[in-house]
Amino acid sequence: GAGVSQSPSNKVTEKGKDVELRCDPISGHTALYWYRQSLGQGLEFLIYFQGNSAPDKSGLPSDRFSAERTGGSVSTLTIQRTQQEDSAVYLCASSYRAGRETQYFGPGTRLLVL
Amino acid sequence: QKEVEQDPGPLSVPEGAIVSLNCTYSNSAFQYFMWYRQYSRKGPELLMYTYSSGNKEDGRFTAQVDKSSKYISLFIRDSQPSDSATYLCAMSIVGTDKLIFGTGTRLQVFP
Numbered sequence: 001g002a003g004v005s006q007s008p009s010n011k012v013t014e015k016g017k018d019v020e021l022r023c024d025p026i027s028g029h030t031a032l033y034w035y036r037q038s039l040g041q042g043l044e045f046l047i048y049f050q051g052n053s054a055p056d057k058s059g060l061p062s063d064r065f066s067a068e069r070t071g072g073s074v075s076t077l078t079i080q081r082t083q084q085e086d087s088a089v090y091l092c093a094s095s096y097r098a099g100r101e102t103q104y105f106g107p108g109t110r111l112l113v114l
Numbered sequence: 115q116k117e118v119e120q121d122p123g124p125l126s127v128p129e130g131a132i133v134s135l136n137c138t139y140s141n142s143a144f145q146y147f148m149w150y151r152q153y154s155r156k157g158p159e160l161l162m163y164t165y166s167s168g169n170k171e172d173g174r175f176t177a178q179v180d181k182s183s184k185y186i187s188l189f190i191r192d193s194q195p196s197d198s199a200t201y202l203c204a205m206s207i208v209g210t211d212k213l214i215f216g217t218g219t220r221l222q223v224f225p
Contacts, residue, residue, distance in 0.1 A: 004157070031211070040122065040203060041214035043158070059212070091157055103213065105157030111162065 002026065004106035006092050012112045013082055020076045021109045025094030032075050033095075033103060034067055038088040046090075049075065050097065088114045117141050118168045120203055129225050133190040136217045137203035140184065144205040144214075147179050149188045152200045152218065153206030161201075164189070 005024045008044035013019050025032050034046040049069045058065070064082075069075040079086055089108040098106040120137045122167045123162040127133055135149075146165055150158035162177040164170045180186040186205075191195055 021115045035215075039218065042118070042217040043122070043204075043213070056211070064175050066150070079136060093157070102160050102163075106180065107155070 004085065004092055004094055004104055006090075006106040008109060009107065010110045010112075012114065013079065014114055015084060019082045020109070021079075021090050023075045023077070023092030023094075023106060024027055025073065025075070025092070026104055027073075028078050029094035029097070029104075030097050031095045031101065031103075033067055033077070033093040034077050035091045035093065036088045037091055037108070038105065043091065044074055046077070079111075082111075084113050087111055087113045115140060118203065118216045119183045121219055122217050124222055126130075126222045127193055128225065129193060129195060129223055131193050131223070133193050133197070133221060135156060135188040135190075135201050135203075135219050135221070137186050137205075138184055139186070140165075141186040141207070142216075145208040146206045147177070147186050148204040148213070149175075149177055150202040150204060150215075152202060155200075156222050162208075169217055171180060182183065190221075193221075195223050195225055197221060198223050 007022045017033045018093045033048040035043040047057050049055045064080045067077045091108045093103040093105045095103045118139045124212040130172040148163040149161045151161050152158040167179050167181045174191045200220045202218040203216040
């Protein structure tokens, strides 16, 4: 079946602009996670959604970052007033439910802030 | 100090070699351990997971956990060029949903 998809695959933007990154999880998966992967760094947890529960936003690095998940499916990660240090690969993952379930990752969105 | 430490490599080995990849961690509350493989420009994919100390084998791959030393390893036997990728360890505390990842070790297996 279809895996996790993300769009766009690449995004180049100018410092100060807002960007939106989209994630389509695997159908039927109730948990959705966003991570950031910078050069030389591991995956950094940003936020996760589980069903209709309030999201865990504890990993968001600043209030410029926000995410929403509509209808328990598609999620959008928004970065406002982008900075050069936001340049990274943003990865989305989904799992059947939160906890010890396997997380399936999308290919990521490569963001470059000039 | 990071919660999970992993040598970034790169590690270059000839085809057929046994590869040892390692991570150390500082939080004794970690109880769930995983290894992910990430090919270039792809998302990570789960290779193996384990909850307990000891060894777990799956084909050419063996995951080893030593909780007393806070040390986990992934061994790859008869390594192949197709094993060339970045290997990330990850772990979590039981009852939480966040994975803490190492930085990844880049492995190159040459023919």
